[in-house]
Amino acid sequence: MNAKRYDKLATGLLYTIAGIVVLILLLLLGFIIIRGLPQLSWSFLTTPSRAFTAGGGIGIQLFNSIYLLILTMLISMPIALGASIYLNEYAKPGKVTSIIRTMIEILSSLPSVVVGLFGFLLFVVQFGLSFSILSGALALTVFNLPLLTRSIEDALKSISNDQRNGGLALGISKWETVTKIILPAAVPSIVSGLILSAGRVFGEAAALIYTAGQSAPALNFANWNPFDIDSPLNPMRPAETLAVHIWKINSEGIMPDSSAVSAGAAAVLIIVVLIFNLLARWIGRLLFKRLTAGS
Amino acid sequence: MQTKDRYIQQFDETQEMALTTKNLHIYYGDFEAISEADLQIPRFKITALIGASGSGKSTFLRSLNRMNDNVADVKGEIWYRDLNLNSKEIDVYAMRRQIGMVFQRPNPFPKSIYENITFALERHGITDKKELAERVETSLKQAALWEEVKDKLNQSALALSGGQAQRLCIARAIALQPDILLLDEPASALDPISTAQLEETLVNLKQHYTIVIVTHNLPQAARISDYTAHFSQGKVIEFNNTKETFTDPKVKLTNDYISGDFG
Amino acid sequence: MDKIRESILTKSHASKLERRGKIISFMCLGGICLIVLAIFIFIAYRGLATFTSDHVSIFKFLGGTKWNPEVTENGHPLVGALPMITGSFLITILATLLALPFAIGTALMMTDITPKMGTRILQPVLELLVGIPSVVYGFVGLTVVVPFMRSIFGGSGFGILAGTFVLFVMVLPTITSMTVDALKSVPKDYRSASLALGATRWQTIYKVVLRTATPGILTAIVFGMARAFGEALAVQMVVGNAALMPTSLVAPASTLTSVLTTGIGNTVLGTVQNDALWSLALILLLMSLAFNLAIHLIAKRGELKR
Numbered sequence: 001m002n003a004k005r006y007d008k009l010a011t012g013l014l015y016t017i018a019g020i021v022v023l024i025l026l027l028l029l030g031f032i033i034i035r036g037l038p039q040l041s042w043s044f045l046t047t048p049s050r051a052f053t054a055g056g057g058i059g060i061q062l063f064n065s066i067y068l069l070i071l072t073m074l075i076s077m078p079i080a081l082g083a084s085i086y087l088n089e090y091a092k093p094g095k096v097t098s099i100i101r102t103m104i105e106i107l108s109s110l111p112s113v114v115v116g117l118f119g120f121l122l123f124v125v126q127f128g129l130s131f132s133i134l135s136g137a138l139a140l141t142v143f144n145l146p147l148l149t150r151s152i153e154d155a156l157k158s159i160s161n162d163q164r165n166g167g168l169a170l171g172i173s174k175w176e177t178v179t180k181i182i183l184p185a186a187v188p189s190i191v192s193g194l195i196l197s198a199g200r201v202f203g204e205a206a207a208l209i210y211t212a213g214q215s216a217p218a219l220n221f222a223n224w225n226p227f228d229i230d231s232p233l234n235p236m237r238p239a240e241t242l243a244v245h246i247w248k249i250n251s252e253g254i255m256p257d258s259s260a261v262s263a264g265a266a267a268v269l270i271i272v273v274l275i276f277n278l279l280a281r282w283i284g285r286l287l288f289k290r291l292t293a294g295s
Numbered sequence: 296m297q298t299k300d301r302y303i304q305q306f307d308e309t310q311e312m313a314l315t316t317k318n319l320h321i322y323y324g325d326f327e328a329i330s331e332a333d334l335q336i337p338r339f340k341i342t343a344l345i346g347a348s349g350s351g352k353s354t355f356l357r358s359l360n361r362m363n364d365n366v367a368d369v370k371g372e373i374w375y376r377d378l379n380l381n382s383k384e385i386d387v388y389a390m391r392r393q394i395g396m397v398f399q400r401p402n403p404f405p406k407s408i409y410e411n412i413t414f415a416l417e418r419h420g421i422t423d424k425k426e427l428a429e430r431v432e433t434s435l436k437q438a439a440l441w442e443e444v445k446d447k448l449n450q451s452a453l454a455l456s457g458g459q460a461q462r463l464c465i466a467r468a469i470a471l472q473p474d475i476l477l478l479d480e481p482a483s484a485l486d487p488i489s490t491a492q493l494e495e496t497l498v499n500l501k502q503h504y505t506i507v508i509v510t511h512n513l514p515q516a517a518r519i520s521d522y523t524a525h526f527s528q529g530k531v532i533e534f535n536n537t538k539e540t541f542t543d544p545k546v547k548l549t550n551d552y553i554s555g556d557f558g
Numbered sequence: 559m560d561k562i563r564e565s566i567l568t569k570s571h572a573s574k575l576e577r578r579g580k581i582i583s584f585m586c587l588g589g590i591c592l593i594v595l596a597i598f599i600f601i602a603y604r605g606l607a608t609f610t611s612d613h614v615s616i617f618k619f620l621g622g623t624k625w626n627p628e629v630t631e632n633g634h635p636l637v638g639a640l641p642m643i644t645g646s647f648l649i650t651i652l653a654t655l656l657a658l659p660f661a662i663g664t665a666l667m668m669t670d671i672t673p674k675m676g677t678r679i680l681q682p683v684l685e686l687l688v689g690i691p692s693v694v695y696g697f698v699g700l701t702v703v704v705p706f707m708r709s710i711f712g713g714s715g716f717g718i719l720a721g722t723f724v725l726f727v728m729v730l731p732t733i734t735s736m737t738v739d740a741l742k743s744v745p746k747d748y749r750s751a752s753l754a755l756g757a758t759r760w761q762t763i764y765k766v767v768l769r770t771a772t773p774g775i776l777t778a779i780v781f782g783m784a785r786a787f788g789e790a791l792a793v794q795m796v797v798g799n800a801a802l803m804p805t806s807l808v809a810p811a812s813t814l815t816s817v818l819t820t821g822i823g824n825t826v827l828g829t830v831q832n833d834a835l836w837s838l839a840l841i842l843l844l845m846s847l848a849f850n851l852a853i854h855l856i857a858k859r860g861e862l863k864r
Contacts, residue, residue, distance in 0.1 A: 003757075003758045006760055007758035007760040010764075011760065013663070015671075017663030017667070018664050021660055021683060021734075025686055025687055029686075031702065032694065035701075078586070079586045079589060083583065083586040083587040083589075089583075090583065103595075104590060106594060106846070106847065107593065107597075109846055109849065111788025112790065113815050114597070114842055114843055117601065117818070117839050118596070118597045118600055121601075122600060142597075145593070149590065172572060173573065173575045173576035174576055174579075175580065176572070196689075202691075203690070205693045206692070206790040206791050243691050244693075246696075246697055247693045247696065251794065251795060251820075263701075266693075266694045266698075269691050270690060270694060273690065277686065
């Protein structure tokens with residue numbers, strides 16, 4: 001009977017542990033939402049921040065985060081696609097391939113602060129791009145590439161070899177078989193992977209503080225010429241993002257309402273990440289349904 | 296009568312050959328999957344490759360249009376139109392346009408029925424709308440699928456039944472107007488009715504194409520093929536016209552195999 | 559007839575496409591590898607300058623307990639990295655130890671006790687925990703954990719313990735989801751065989767499932783440690799950033815990452831003060847390599863056993 005009692009006890013313990021984990025998440029989310037939601041207003045989301053007085057918003061930081069995210073995705077997507085196609089379709093198993101895989105693994109496990117410091121040395125200093133959106137986007141690309149490559153490779157791998165043989169047997173090149181048949185079929189899982197990585201990129205700060213910089217100069221939202229210094233599209237201007245802003249005002253902020261501003265900004269970050277999460281699931285399911293419709 | 300270890304029927308000069316293999320050896324690493332397979336495959340006939348699992352017949356078939364390139368090591372010669380296909384100068388893509396292949400499991404692309412056929416055509420430079428439409432219709436008719444799908448050409452090919460999907464795969468192969476069709480157990484995933492339809496289709500196709508078919512289904516080989524090659528442990532041990540192979544095998548192993556004592 | 563022969567002997571459009579595609583995709587992959595190499599070269603080049611051009615002894619650097627690069631003593635700057643190294647290791651180990659029972663417990667719930675609730679509730683919970691940005695963790699740590707520490711232990715509330723609690727939540731999903739993978743790879747037959755022999759569910763889990771999954775769980779732990787060791791901002795926000803040898807878990811301390819994030823911007827590239835920071839970055843990089851190596855070794859051992 002002793003064993004049975006232990007069994008019950010252990011089961012109870014496991015339930016408690018899982019309960020605590022769920023509780024931690026609920027408390028976390030609850031805290032941020034309850035603290036941050038009252039801050040959220042149209043003016044908070046659109047007005048520039050203030051350094052010394054209360055009442056500033058996060059408009060420019062929010063724009064910067066979105067712009068950086070888009071640029072990063074535009075740069076990293078084609079590279080990750082190419083790399084994953086080579087890895088999954090062309091690379092022959094062997095020493096070279098396993099070394100390459102190990103290198104990608106190492107890159108994916110590097111601390112993001114190291115990636116940011118490397119970005120500082122290469123993009124900011126060596127390439128002379130200074131603290132700018134472009135430096136930031138390149139650093140985030142380095143940060144994003146290994147995971148994105150992995151997720152696309154997994155997506156490609158999940159498509160049956162029958163499809164590849166089908167293309168090859170018709171005298172179609174492997175390249176076109178992959179890009180025109182395999183890739184479209186893998187789109188649902190690629191898109192989910194892409195959105196999940198977008199969430200990661202959106203919330204990343206350590207890789208950005210020494211690449212995209214920690215200042216958010218005023219922008220003229222009426223000027224969309226990317227070569228003008230106050231244009232929102234200018235990729236050569238320094239750009240503090242939302243995540244960096246939260247870090248910045250909490251570690252050295254002197255504005256009186258820094259706690260309220262960071263709660264609001266944190267809520268925005270969390271909400272965006274939540275949306276990305278749900279979107280990834282929803283799009284994955286939707287596209288899956290559409291592709292298999294009728295069968 | 297079954298006194299020989301090996302019997303290969305010889306053709307006279309007048310018979311036109313589609314494919315001829317010489318000294319073919321195929322290795323998977325150290326394992327020799329094919330060690331002796333000198334075969335002449337006559338034009339506009341159906342040649343069946345039979346044999347127990349692991350006898351090497353599928354490996355042999357897949358090597359004919361170089362589908363084994365990155366999988367196995369193929370040594371020897373495969374002659375087609377006075378060209379050795381197993382050599383570097385051969386452009387495998389242009390060659391596979393002439394020597395198509397259909398697989399065990401139906402593998403239509405996740406596209407519409409129409410696009411399944413036009414996809415490869417467009418890749419090979421046929422872009423004229425009218426010609427594409429014509430080829431779709433002709434190939435679907437030849438594959439005996441036209442009547443069933445002519446009203447839903449724009450629907451996903453994934454919605455087709457197994458038998459229909461397999462005939463679509465044949466249609467998309469013959470839309471390229473190849474010389475030779477290689478079929479790797481094309482009916483093994485199909486129900487009896489679909490299989491019967493497929494067999495009828497193949498018999499009709501041999502007016503225009505040379506067909507090589509790997510099959511485990513001996514009655515099927517007997518029903519549809521003109522010639523039969525029996526593979527055993529990486530060797531062709533008997534090759535003859537189908538009628539004789541099944542009624543009067545010259546090799547004991549073949550007799551054992553077709554009478555069910557083996558494999 | 560001749561046309562077909564000719565077409566087979568000339569390079570087709572398809573083979574040109576194939577070549578081009580192969581080259582393009584390989585260049586993408588090669589680019590990533592180049593980046594990895596560049597990271598090592600750049601950081602090593604900067605990080606080694608402390609020892610080569612500033613002539614700081616490597617032992618004094620790793621073993622010194624005083625970090626004050628502005629001050630020179632006997633002609634050498636005071637760059638003892640031991641306080642940060644200790645801080646990093648302490649926080650990493652404590653957070654991982656704290657997270658381990660929760661991770662294994664949650665993972666067991668998901669694989670053995672209530673797989674349905676696992677996929678419906680716990681899986682999304684873990685995904686959300688992973689998805690929360692580290693600055694948000696830092697912010698919550700700063701506004702909840704630090705004041706809480708202050709109210710219990712007095713002092714400022716900043717310190718290793720606060721960092722531990724923040725990192726605990728951050729590594730929890732990493733360790734849990736990898737433990738789940740490890741538990742899932744234990745064959746079902748093992749479980750049913752054990753249960754059929756009359757063992758209770760707990761005995762089965764404890765004696766069969768967990769034991770078989772040990773290499774996988776170890777890998778999960780190392781992954782968690784790697785994440786903890788490299789985490790920068792969340793830790794920096796709650797640890798107190800005092801480059802002193804930690805004497806108490808609730809006194810301000812620092813980690814490699816925290817000193818790096820605050821320091822790089824306040825020093826000039828090429829100076830001793832700056833070089834010393836890059837040496838810290840090099841340590842981070844090498845530790846990350848070490849964690850990778852550990853994972854590979856565990857994987858190899860696991861394979862040998864089977």
